[in-house]
Amino acid sequence: MKLVLASGSQRRRELLTMCGYDYEIIVSNADETIDENDPESFVRALSFRKAKEAPIRSLLFKRMGRQSP
Secondary structure, three states, X not given: XXXXXXXXXXXXXHHHHHOOOOEEEOOOOOOOOOOOXXXXXXXXXXXXXXXXXXXXXXXXXXXXXXXXX
16 A cells, blocks of 8 residues: 655655555645644644645646646
8 A cells, every 4th residue: 555645845755665555645724823822732734634635636736647746
């Protein structure tokens, strides 16, 4: 199973590569404005938001016969 990295973070790419994961980069354009003060809640909310958007973008690009940006 291939992972989807919904982030443009170079460090995250390095970490996934170092760990030997097979992944696809689909940078999310999700709004990162989250109304959470607790760091764990913030990360969880942002992760879910990005996760919901990235697969849709991936499917659209594949149907157009292009790689996602």
